[in-house]
Amino acid sequence: MTTIYDVARHAQVSPATVSRVLNGRASVDPVMAERVQQAMRELSYRPNAVARNLRLNQTSLWAVIISDIGNPFFTSMVRGVEDVAQKAGFSVALCNSDEDPEKESRYVAAALAQRMAGVIISTSGRASVINKLVEAEIPVVAIDRQLRGVNLDTVLVDNTHGAEMATAHLLDGGYRRVACITGPRRISTAAERLRGYQQALRSRGIRPADRLIRFADFREEGGYQAMASLLDETEPPDAVFATNNLMTVGAMECLVDRGVEVPARFGVVGFDDIPWAHLVKPSLTTVSQPTYDVGRTAALLLTERITNPTKTPSTVTLRTGLQVRESSSRPS
């Protein structure tokens, strides 16, 4: 591997000059600069970022740790992050924790060890993991999910409001017994969306029934199981609000398998879109999130924090919207 010294020798200058050329410093004679450039080409020199990082004690890499690479929510979000990162001169390394706290912890450890410039994380729940980043003073932005007891830059959506809209929409459409399939209690989005569901019921004088609530795992299979168990109730629901896209798909599959007619006999609303929602029959009514903007905003917050580490953390909440499609509209 050719080093800066090889280049220096070849161009008959000092390593310092090569370094200056490399970093585009102004104070270099154009003639010399050209000689150095040529030497680099001739030796096909490749700067060693590892050495540079060590010397500068900083890197230009962000880690984006997401909880499920199979969830389309994140793919669009990642694009938002990338677009901002690139303009700010950072590269993005995506890490998939698959909702597994241990995997997440491993990636955080790696980010720490590699002295990554910053981390954007959708945490699977443990505050202790995030705290390691905070203690190490690595700039962090939490995304999608909130963490109690830690004061962090955070990008969220108005989960409670979105869930309330969804539930209200079902009730207004004439469905009587609206159930809810939500995610793990420890995850803030699951809790907030459940709360929105409950508020919508209460504001219409309906007392939320525990028998119509299921806690699943934000995965497709979990949604299927939860739906099945709801249908097995002695007094089954006639509609369901599922708090993420994958569980909505699982619930729909269950309904198809059981031959339950949607939306005629059963209403369905999900949280977060799925791709090709319009090709699915019946098309799914969903609470949509501005996923690209979530990523963009997080990246913007991260760049700010990197340039100004002492700034007080802020939380940005973006708006959701109800996309009414076929699955929630009972023919009248």
Next chain:
Amino acid sequence: MTTIYDVARHAQVSPATVSRVLNGRASVDPVMAERVQQAMRELSYRPNAVARNLRLNQTSLWAVIISDIGNPFFTSMVRGVEDVAQKAGFSVALCNSDEDPEKESRYVAAALAQRMAGVIISTSGRASVINKLVEAEIPVVAIDRQLRGVNLDTVLVDNTHGAEMATAHLLDGGYRRVACITGPRRISTAAERLRGYQQALRSRGIRPADRLIRFADFREEGGYQAMASLLDETEPPDAVFATNNLMTVGAMECLVDRGVEVPARFGVVGFDDIPWAHLVKPSLTTVSQPTYDVGRTAALLLTERITNPTKTPSTVTLRTGLQVRESSSRPS
């Protein structure tokens, strides 16, 4: 930031001993080892992987450069890579090139500069980019797409065979004028799948017509446009084979918009599955790929090459299968 020296001082040993403890070398007195461990805890020491990498001139990071994070093909593949990587002690950094050669080139440059341990890449086309990796002697495995003129470990699927099955299936189902929407010519999968389509026609004595072939961009929008233009032909087709999942979706959308009945008046087969294919109506007949295994195999090849850099490159071709669903079955 506490260093190995701080720990050494605190534990009253030499930095060398701390390093030995850190790397689990046997030749350390257990009593001392414990003293060092404790010191590390008390100072909440975090090893600096950057320094370690510099010293060892190697890292434990893989770059996986994929061409479209929005394509579900890759999400499953990435899981296959991760599972193997983790067992072999590597972390995976995912990079999304978005079919943009320039972005891809940037990520390759980053992988090079960071002296990544290895790269798995689904290239968007330029051999020059890959050559940089080869020249720098970074272990590389090409995935999904082949590159002419470069001798690399490669994992592919039997594209031609899959495309042939798909086309034959449509012809056997009674469709007469089968069109093909394929991807950019420079991408091997696009070319091979087109060839399979042509072979199927020829083997039935049908001469492939250029007017029934479209070159799109492997994106949804491209599929839509191509389908629209096919329908606008004076003699339009009565079936289409689309060579990837996203373009199939686009084509379907176009057919829906134009009110063309699938499969009654028009047959559709796509290459590669989409998630929730069973919820889409009509459900899509597809050529399915063993995506997880593609990732797994690539990761296996990469670990082999890392341990044995001089081994001759091999190409592994995995089998595809035809998943017959509704979109290709004309009611008889």
Next chain:
DNA sequence: TTGAAAGCGCTAACAT
């Protein structure tokens, strides 16, 4: 078994 010391490739004082 343990320690002293060199050096991985780079950047930035500081000196010229």
Next chain:
DNA sequence: ATGTTAGCGCTTTCAA
């Protein structure tokens, strides 16, 4: 404008 040199944090040879 250019060069000399120390040192980022770690591992490893060599010596004790």
